[in-house]
Amino acid sequence: MKELIFGGARSGKSLLAEQRALASGLHVVYLATAQAGDGEMVRRIAHHRERRPADWGCAEENLLLAAKLNELAAPDTCILVDCLTLWLSNLLFAGQAATQAEAGLAIDCPVFRNETDALIDLLPHLPGHIILVSNEVGWGIVPMHPVSRLFADEQGRLNQRVAAVCDQVTLVAAGLPLLLKAAALAPG
Numbered sequence: 001m002k003e004l005i006f007g008g009a010r011s012g013k014s015l016l017a018e019q020r021a022l023a024s025g026l027h028v029v030y031l032a033t034a035q036a037g038d039g040e041m042v043r044r045i046a047h048h049r050e051r052r053p054a055d056w057g058c059a060e061e062n063l064l065l066a067a068k069l070n071e072l073a074a075p076d077t078c079i080l081v082d083c084l085t086l087w088l089s090n091l092l093f094a095g096q097a098a099t100q101a102e103a104g105l106a107i108d109c110p111v112f113r114n115e116t117d118a119l120i121d122l123l124p125h126l127p128g129h130i131i132l133v134s135n136e137v138g139w140g141i142v143p144m145h146p147v148s149r150l151f152a153d154e155q156g157r158l159n160q161r162v163a164a165v166c167d168q169v170t171l172v173a174a175g176l177p178l179l180l181k182a183a184a185l186a187p188g
Contacts, residue, residue, distance in 0.1 A: 001129050001130070001167045001168060001183055002123050002124065002126070002129075002130045002132075002165065002166040002167050002168075003020065003129070003130065003131045003132065003167065003168040003169070003170070003183075004132050004134060004159070004162050004163050004166045004168070004169045004170070005017045005020070005131060005132070005133050005134075005169075005170045005172060005177075006133070006134040006135065006136050006159055006169075006170075006171060006172070007135070007136055007171055007172035007173055008135065008136055008139070008173065009135065011172045011173055011174065011175070012172050012174070012175035012176075012177075013133050013134075013135075013172040014082055014083070014133055015051075015175075016172055016177055017080050017082065017131045017133045018051065018052065018080065020131055021056075021078045021080045021129075021131055022053065024129050026076055026077055026078040026128065026129055027057070027074075027077050027078070028053075028056045028057065028077070028078045028079075028080060029056065029057040029058070029059055029072050029077060029078070029079045029080070030048075030052055030056050030057065030058045030059070030080050030082065031058075031060070031065075031068060031069070031072065031079050031080065031081045031082070032048075032058065032059070032060045032061075032082060033060075033061060033065065033081065033082070033083060033084070033086045033087035033090065034062070034082075034083075034086045035062050035086075035090065048082065059072060062087065062090045063087075063090055063091060063094055063111070063115065064115065065115065065118075065119055066115065066118035066119045066121075066122045067118070069081070069119075069122060069126060070122060070126070073126040073128050073130065074127055074128050075127045075128050076128065077127075077128040077129070078128060078130075078131065079128065079129070079130050079131070080131045080133070081130070081132045082133040083132075083133040083134055083135065084132055084133065084134035084135075084158060084159075085134055085135040085137070085155060088116075088151070088154060088155055088158055089151065091109075091111060091115055091116070092109070092112060092147075092151060092154065094111055094112075095109040095110065095111040096109055097109035097112050097150065098147045098150070101146040101147045101149070104146065107150065112154075116158060116161070119162070120161050120162065120165055123162070123165045123166070124165050132162060132166070134155070134158070134159050134162065135155065136159065136171070137151070137152050137155045137156070138152055138155070138156045163180075163181065166181065167181075167183040167184070168181055168182060168183040169181035
């Protein structure tokens with residue numbers, strides 16, 4: 001099963017994803033996309049680590065997510081990807097997208113397009129249970145800064161594309177899950 005869990009900052013989406021991974025009964029691998037670039041991110045990463053069971057595996061990948069998922073996925077494994085939002089940010093700044101947006105240019109960023117397309121193409125074919133966590137960033141005002149607008153637009157597009165290929169999609173607000181797309185039950 002492929003599952004997207006998304007919501008706002010501190011909505012409870014990561015906690016729900018961890019609960020679902022634990023409930024899967026499968027071997028769990030936590031796939032982190034964050035980079036500890038400052039003290040605040042170091043604290044966030046530590047908080048997530050402390051909350052996870054000790055027997056879970058952990059892998060890190062900040063750019064080549066599809067390749068890492070392909071490497072780790074197995075029928076007896078649940079991979080929890082936390083989160084697509086940080087991965088997207090990494091992609092936008094790894095190439096020229098952020099610089100191009102800042103300059104008011106049209107965005108031409110092969111690393112961004114190639115990696116997001118690779119994820120969407122691969123997800124339906126992966127074995128096991130894949131849980132993807134993402135932020136909903138489009139419910140506020142339109143950002144004033146061109147890079148922020150690019151990020152909000154691309155996050156919305158990514159969430160739509162991932163939701164389309166996932167079996168189940170859950171929105172989390174105030175710690176409460178709202179099922180938007182339910183996985184079909186297997187016959188029998």
